[in-house]
Amino acid sequence: MQERKIKLVFSYRGTAYHGFQRQRVLPSVQGEMEKVLKRLVGHEVSLAVSGRTDAGVHARYQTAHFITTCGIPGERFVQAMNTFLPDDIVVLESKEMPFDFHARYDVVEKTYRYRILNQRQSDPFLLDRAYWVRVPLRIEQMRAAAEHFIGTHDFTSFCSVRTHVDSKVRTIYEIRIDVEERDPYVKGQGQDIWLTFRGSGFLYNMVRMLTGALLEVGKGRWTPEYVKDMLASKSPSVRKVNVPPQGLYLWDVKYKE
Amino acid sequence: MQERKIKLVFSYRGTAYHGFQRQRVLPSVQGEMEKVLKRLVGHEVSLAVSGRTDAGVHARYQTAHFITTCGIPGERFVQAMNTFLPDDIVVLESKEMPFDFHARYDVVEKTYRYRILNQRQSDPFLLDRAYWVRVPLRIEQMRAAAEHFIGTHDFTSFCSVRTHVDSKVRTIYEIRIDVEERDPYVKGQGQDIWLTFRGSGFLYNMVRMLTGALLEVGKGRWTPEYVKDMLASKSPSVRKVNVPPQGLYLWDVKYKE
Structure with missing residues (x-):
């Protein structure tokens, strides 16, 4: 399967999360998003984010990317993810990017x-x-x-x-x-x-x-x-x-x- | 003891409450406020409000009054109550009123x-x-x-x-x-x-x-x-x-x- 890179732009209210970064047990923004993505694309997904935020910190316009072999068009992830995400995380944009794009290194x-x-x-x-x-x-x-x-x-x-x-x-x-x-x-x-x-x-x-x-x-x-x-x-x-x-x-x- | 009438102006975020009105078990704005007032004035207090609000409804500028025999100056209730109230209820003004004032009937x-x-x-x-x-x-x-x-x-x-x-x-x-x-x-x-x-x-x-x-x-x-x-x-x-x-x-x- 062809690997593709998808960029996501999203907001979250940090109050309920122990920061962006995935945690073993505690709820995290990354954990919630990767759970939803796995369900949509059918394989494990790892988000690369522009930068982590600490517990309780909010984001109006955070950016991340992930790699997938699924065939879902890039722009479809907005509605698909928002259907399953908790109310305090909202995806605003999604787009397929050239493979050399990186959400952290290209900032x-x-x-x-x-x-x-x-x-x-x-x-x-x-x-x-x-x-x-x-x-x-x-x-x-x-x-x-x-x-x-x-x-x-x-x-x-x-x-x-x-x-x-x-x-x-x-x-x-x-x-x-x-x-x-x-x-x-x-x-x-x-x-x-x-x-x-x-x-x-x-x-x-x-x-x-x-x-x-x-x-x-x-x-x-x-x-x-x-x-x-x-x-x-x-x-x-x-x-x-x-x-x-x-x-x-x-x-x-x-x-x- | 002399009975006095105190007017309160307050804000609340209604999300966590089953409405303004006192409930037997469920949390209410009135219940929280009367609990704090009892502690401050040393007797049971009953708030008369301008009008009830339903569960989940907010107030920016709600008004109520109560009768007390305590000697606390009217304007002191702002700080005294805010010290003990939960964060989602905030008293903005307190004032002793003439005894014929009524928070509901005088609106x-x-x-x-x-x-x-x-x-x-x-x-x-x-x-x-x-x-x-x-x-x-x-x-x-x-x-x-x-x-x-x-x-x-x-x-x-x-x-x-x-x-x-x-x-x-x-x-x-x-x-x-x-x-x-x-x-x-x-x-x-x-x-x-x-x-x-x-x-x-x-x-x-x-x-x-x-x-x-x-x-x-x-x-x-x-x-x-x-x-x-x-x-x-x-x-x-x-x-x-x-x-x-x-x-x-x-x-x-x-x-x-």
Whole structure:
């Protein structure tokens, strides 16, 4: 049988899963998708993804590929998979690709967004999808600190100590901080803050640790200069601040043409 | 001890509850709130609400009152209750009121909104908070049909047969249909449609049955004139179309000054 390569684009709400990666027992996004694919194509399938996401992290536009010998037309996988997938995973696009396409190695740009609910009271509708910060944030200071991350840097100070890669050099093209006023009619409603990180790629926990550092600045605990020095120190043992997964979204993955 | 009347304004996500109303065994919003209040004030508390909501229905701005002999200042209940309430119920305001205030009888206007996700694929982030309709909707036809509901009418044809009230006459001030384009970058993403109903009050299941009728029009199955005739027939046995609870939000409750 002819082997073909199929690319999938999909969204998921990470709340119910122990991350993207297949687990022996615990539910995972990859596990659910491979189970459905096996049923459709009649053989074991292994998904190659653009990059894993941690437990509780969401994806708006994740990309993966798989190899199959089945005859199902590439674009048919959208409806076929959505029929069997749980409601919190939705396939948006499927397409047969040239055999030299690779969902991980061909990535040229990734965008992550981190959502912060900044107001005195919580919001029952944003529980699993934003990080609630009660104290007011100094947005201009956060923007000043974010400037130091733009460009090509060694991000050793801003990734998990469990990061095992050859190089911790990455390029960040843009960090944008958008502030939206929430429903001003409802008392205690404040701001919906979205941090957008666009770069060549990100290390393990890097977006959450950059966000953690920017939040320390926003709270007035760290200065933008302190963050600049942290970056320059390239130290794995520098004090890192992580933020919870429910605010993080893999927003977009771009490939070379 | 002096009896005082405290007004509460609160939001809840209805997904985990069998409606607002206290149940003997099943979880309810009222049950959770009364349990927390009892703990705070040291006596049994009974909440009088602006109106019940069904299982799975949400509230952005629900209002209730209770009577207490405790000495806690009225505005302190916000933080005190939020400390003990589950995450999907949040108190936004609390205030001591004159003793003649009543959270149900003094209502002069209510607003409900119904959210429809109108696109080919589902969205994992709107599962419990919108009704997914795949087929394209004829919005202008829906707006034409909605016009017939505006004003003072007997809504016998658009409420549950289990509605036990003296009069089924209600006044609708406004029905607005807002259409927002969703993320056009993501394939298969369509429209976020919000139906807003503002009126003197609504009968049991009335907003959902009005929405159901408007959706039949939007799908081209009913004409606006058919809906007009349904209303005029004032018949409890007319064919009604209900829509699921997860799209419905009690949006606002207004009181006489």
